[in-house]
Amino acid sequence: ELKVEQNPLFLSMQEGKNYTIYCNYSTTSDRLYWYRQDPGKSLESLFVLLSNGAVKQEGRLMASLDTKARLSTLHITAAVHDLSATYFCAVDAPNQSRDDKIIFGKGTRLHILP
Amino acid sequence: DVKVTQSSRYLVKRTGEKVFLECVQDMDHENMFWYRQDPGLGLRLIYFSYDVKMKEKGDIPEGYSVSREKKERFSLILESASTNQTSMYLCASSNYYEQYFGPGTRLTVT
Numbered sequence: 001e002l003k004v005e006q007n008p009l010f011l012s013m014q015e016g017k018n019y020t021i022y023c024n025y026s027t028t029s030d031r032l033y034w035y036r037q038d039p040g041k042s043l044e045s046l047f048v049l050l051s052n053g054a055v056k057q058e059g060r061l062m063a064s065l066d067t068k069a070r071l072s073t074l075h076i077t078a079a080v081h082d083l084s085a086t087y088f089c090a091v092d093a094p095n096q097s098r099d100d101k102i103i104f105g106k107g108t109r110l111h112i113l114p
Numbered sequence: 115d116v117k118v119t120q121s122s123r124y125l126v127k128r129t130g131e132k133v134f135l136e137c138v139q140d141m142d143h144e145n146m147f148w149y150r151q152d153p154g155l156g157l158r159l160i161y162f163s164y165d166v167k168m169k170e171k172g173d174i175p176e177g178y179s180v181s182r183e184k185k186e187r188f189s190l191i192l193e194s195a196s197t198n199q200t201s202m203y204l205c206a207s208s209n210y211y212e213q214y215f216g217p218g219t220r221l222t223v224t
């Protein structure tokens with residue numbers, strides 16, 4: 001059974017600092033996703049990582065994927081208050097046929113202090 | 115832009131009522147999903163559908179059923195609502211590349 005674990009689950013940090021959120025998954029998978037969720041809102045897609053060594057950047061966020069280690073990281077550079085949200089990683093379920101199931105981690109609630 | 119809409123943002127129902135949550139997507143996606151989201155538990159898959167009239171159970175299907183009569187519409191049905199079904203319900207559709215989420219329905223069962 002595929003399991004997706006994020007850490008930390010809660011993170012409070014000051015503006016201007018750098019930090020990394022980790023996402024480990026238990027079995028081989030083809031794709032990894034990062035989503036952002038603001039309080040009371042739905043999930044917004046941030047990145048889709050498709051291959052080993054993939055790195056994608058958008059503003060102060062950078063995501064990377066190491067399929068051999070089954071690890072993805074979401075790195076935050078010089079955090080600003082607007083990045084406060086909950087971040088989810090998700091992985092394609094194995095042995096997919098016609099469906100497109102993905103398995104989510106429990107999310108990392110990020111709170112950036114001004 | 116992909117658009118996934120859900121019929122209600124907030125809903126309050128009584129125990130035992132039958133509840134319908136509707137989801138519509140406008141991108142001709144084959145796959146659609148219903149999740150519930152609870153604090154500390156993340157997103158859990160209730161049901162998904164990969165074609166019209168086709169459905170598969172997710173991880174927590176008990177107490178729920180679904181209907182997909184048209185490609186663009188996927189309905190979640192609570193046959194007899196219970197208080198432990200109070201939650202945020204999220205619908206998603208997928209183009210085999212990524213899932214796109216609707217705004218969510220916060221359901222309270224009293």
